Amino acid sequence: MADQMQWANALSTRPSLEAAVDEVVQRTASSLSARADLGLVFISSAFTSEYSRVLPLLADKLSVPVLIGCSGGGVIGTIGWGQTQELEAEPALSLTLAHLPGVNIKAFHVVAEELPDLDGPPNAWIDLIGVPPSPTPQFILLSASFSSGINDLLQGLDYAYPGSVTVGGQASSGVMGGKIALFYNDRLYQEGTVGVALSGNIVLETIVAQGCRPIGKPYQVTKGDRNIILELDEQVPLIVLRDLIAELSEEDRTLAQNSLFVGLAMDEFKVCLQQGDFLIRDILGVDPAGGAIAIGDYVRAGQRLQFHLRDAEASAEDLEFLLKMYQKQQAIEPAAVGALMFSCLGRGAGLYGQPNFDSQLFQRYLNDIPLGGFFCGGEIGPVGGSTFLHGYTSVFGICRAVESKSS
Known part of the structure; x- marks a missing residue:
């Protein structure tokens, strides 16, 4: 047998x-x-x-x-x-x-x-x-x-x-x-x-x-310190994020209030990034004065990321x-x-x-x-x-x- x-x-x-x-x-x-x-x-x-x-x-x-x-x-x-x-x-x-x-x-x-x-x-x-x-x-x-x-x-x-x-x-x-x-x-x-x-x-x-979908476009970290994003595409990260949220549909803007995440690109060499090409990480906090964003992972200059939303669908x-x-x-x-x-x-x-x-x-x-x-x-x-x-x-x-x- x-x-x-x-x-x-x-x-x-x-x-x-x-x-x-x-x-x-x-x-x-x-x-x-x-x-x-x-x-x-x-x-x-x-x-x-x-x-x-x-x-x-x-x-x-x-x-x-x-x-x-x-x-x-x-x-x-x-x-x-x-x-x-x-x-x-x-x-x-x-x-x-x-x-x-x-x-x-x-x-x-x-x-x-x-x-x-x-x-x-x-x-x-x-x-x-x-x-x-x-x-x-x-x-x-x-x-x-x-x-x-x-x-x-x-x-x-x-x-x-x-x-x-x-x-x-x-x-x-x-x-x-x-x-x-x-x-x-x-x-x-x-x-x-x-x-x-x-x-x-x-x-x-x-x-x-992973169950998240990307919004907006990919950005490059141009300045970072440990888990803090100091610059995105040489701009203030919080301003980049506010501009992105302003362009979303009303439904997605509501979702972004408590289901917004950062996706870090896994492959440095992939040209066209799509859903599933990212590691999803928490946004831990923002600095309203300096405009920095802290996330649940280390970042480095040159790294690409894209903001993501998570919902049941x-x-x-x-x-x-x-x-x-x-x-x-x-x-x-x-x-x-x-x-x-x-x-x-x-x-x-x-x-x-x-x-x-x-x-x-x-x-x-x-x-x-x-x-x-x-x-x-x-x-x-x-x-x-x-x-x-x-x-x-x-x-x-x-x-x-x-x-x-x-x-």
């Missing part, structure tokens, strides 16, 4: 942590007809006071050699009959189990202080992770929100493991400054990054839906377009067996005015494969050959075998 890759997910809404653990373990284990090699657990911040009990409770019920996970302001999973739910700000626990024949699984936990110099040799990163660059590993990363060194880690992995795919998200608490949790086998952390490297008979394919259209593109490529065999979803806290019901939008749209195109995940403080996914930490994004990591395995 063929030993095929298997994937299962269960979501529990039980308010008791013991009952929730019992339910997700029972449902996922009964869905697998072979041993679980990897577990991923996501827990709602409604259980904040009980984070330390999660791993002992799971260990009592579940035997899995590698388990990672984290807390989220909301969690995503399957409630039965292939129906997904996105539960925000209420008790919920999502467990994914995977049987991965022919796959080498290496878990790790790293903190910012351990990260090698980005100017050094790639071997330093390979030694840190403990995984050879061939066969090309696929990474799932879950990081702490603050001081985790996640941007340097993403650059380092891209550098040391060319061709690898990395997905994941930043653990979140649902409230500013709240407690987060990272789970790594039998240990609980509040800092750094936990992850798994998956090498061998496995492919991770990605969909990165743009987000829905962006995700559906990407899902249709992915579906067209699915003549590939074997088919996808499971997926992970890392969605921004700024999406969900707050954006769409209805629950479960992104996950149910995904299921419509991906034939009800098991889906688990959480609402993040930042989403990790590749765009244009490099891996970035995104905002206001839904990142999907879709898993399949490279080839069918037979015993």
Whole structure:
């Protein structure tokens, strides 16, 4: 009998942590007809006071050699009959189990202080992770929100493991400054990054839906200091922005009051920039006197940017377009067996005015494969050959075998 890759997910809404653990373990284990090699657990911040009990409770019920996970302001999973739910700000626990024949699984936990110099040799990163660059590993990363060194880690992995795919998200608490949790086998952390490297008979394919649309035209940063834009096209940034907003439709002007963002161009050499060519970043504040604009990333002279608006319609259209593109490529065999979803806290019901939008749209195109995940403080996914930490994004990591395995 063929030993095929298997994937299962269960979501529990039980308010008791013991009952929730019992339910997700029972449902996922009964869905697998072979041993679980990897577990991923996501827990709602409604259980904040009980984070330390999660791993002992799971260990009592579940035997899995590698388990990672984290807390989220909301969690995503399957409630039965292939129906997904996105539960925000209420008790919920999502467990994914995977049987991965022919796959080498290496878990790790790293903190910012351990990260090698980005100017050094790639071997330093390979030694840190403990995984050879061939066969090309696929990474799932879950990081702490603050001081985790996640941007340097993403650059380092891209550098040391060319061709690898990395997905994941930043653990979140649902409230500013709240407690987060990272789970790594039998240990609980509040800092750094936990992850798994998956090498061998496995492919991770990605969909990165940013859900913002550009307005106006691209500008060039002609003067900047860290995360502060001091000049755009040699003009005062705030005046540039005011002129742009004045030209918008009344509907877009209203939207710009609380859904205005900056998109930083990812490719310095691309001449015609379009939707999807940008990294979306927050506008943190403006200096009314000097006209400078502070954003949620570093800027440098010569960099191109474009202002963006985010609304439900743009987000829905962006995700559906990407899902249709992915579906067209699915003549590939074997088919996808499971997926992970890392969605921004700024999406969900707050954006769409209805629950479960992104996950149910995904299921419509991906034939009800098991889906688990959480609402993040930042989403990790590749765009244009490099891996970035995104905002206001839904990142999907879709898993399949490279080839069918037979015993």
